[in-house]
Amino acid sequence: QLQASGGGLVQSGGSLSVSCAASGRTFSSYAMGWFRQAPGKEREFVAAIRWNGVSTYYADSVKGRFTISRDNAKNTVYLQMNSLKPEDTAVYYCAAARRNGYSAYELQGDYKYDYWGQGTLVTVSS
Secondary structure (H helix, E strand, O other), X not given: OEEEEOOEEEEXXXXXXXXXXXXXXXXXXXXXXXXXXXXXXXXXXXXXXXXXXXXXXXXXXXXXXXXXXXXXXXXXXXXXXXXXXHHHOXXXXXXXXXXXXXXXXXXXXHHHOOEEOOOEEEEEEO
């Protein structure tokens, strides 16, 4: 129901945008998040956005470089990634949380999300 796309290979310092399209149900009332998992590492929080797009949250490691946004009319959430670094290399997953009352801290926990996309690989070369 969540399909992530847009991953690829980019040089360090470059930009890439990944998107997550929902189908089968509308996610316009759900909080959405992006997580990533690098080889040999645990999945980690990247960014989250509330249902109305007003509030966004970022991991410290991507703050100022990544921007999460959503278009509820298209049932799609985006992650614009700028100034990419080799350490950003990972499989990026989008996720949806039914409950909108989670705090900013709670939205960083992957266990709060109910639906997950299949992931898209982002590789940043040095």
